[in-house]
Amino acid sequence: MIELVYFLEEQNGTPAYQVIQFNPGEPWQIVDGDEIIGRIQKQEGLWSLNALSNVPEGLLTGIAKLIEQQAFNRLPSKIKEHWATYVQEVIAQNDALYLIVCKDNIDFDRFKKLFWGYIGELIKDPWEIRFRVYNSDMSDDFEVVVN
Incomplete structure (x- = not known):
């Protein structure tokens, strides 16, 4: 909600x-x-x-x-644009939780490192946001919390 x-x-x-x-x-x-x-x-x-x-x-x-004007409208497209090679879909569950599904046939471990290292830079107004990131068949995942 x-x-x-x-x-x-x-x-x-x-x-x-x-x-x-x-x-x-x-x-x-x-x-x-x-x-x-x-x-x-x-x-x-x-x-x-x-x-x-x-x-x-x-x-x-x-x-x-x-x-x-809300971040939950802009952030999903920013994520998809920045990681177009890796990200299939970004779903805003609310303004503090985003689900990310990656594309098929990517190096999921590499994307994890890239995502961890840069996601904080995409967020202009910091607040606690949780990102749940899944590979394409949902068999692997990781979570990142940005404050």
């Missing part, structure tokens, strides 16, 4: 909304207090809002921008 807080600054009193995604790929729930007021999701590059009640103007744009 990923939980963000969005502050709508254009409103008096600066209301805060929780923005929650329970599983990767699912729509984000927009919560005001204890009520779900809508869901947003990105499909084919465009954000859409399914409002369950009236929502303030600019809410979709602001929340979409907040989500896009």
Whole structure:
């Protein structure tokens, strides 16, 4: 689960909304207090809002921008680009856990050394992140925690 807080600054009193995604790929729930007021999701590059009640103007744009700015959106592509020869897929389970599946027919031990030595450099804002890395058939793995 990923939980963000969005502050709508254009409103008096600066209301805060929780923005929650329970599983990767699912729509984000927009919560005001204890009520779900809508869901947003990105499909084919465009954000859409399914409002369950009236929502303030600019809410979709602001929340979409907040989500896009998060590291869990950028880090998987950075990892895949940096290690394109080795990495098949990167899945953000949440902002502190990433699953990495390597390509077939690579030197997994070599990649392990490369990954351990450089992953900290790809993270601009350090926080505790756990990377679980698997070979292509999931028969071997290692874990790296970056603080």
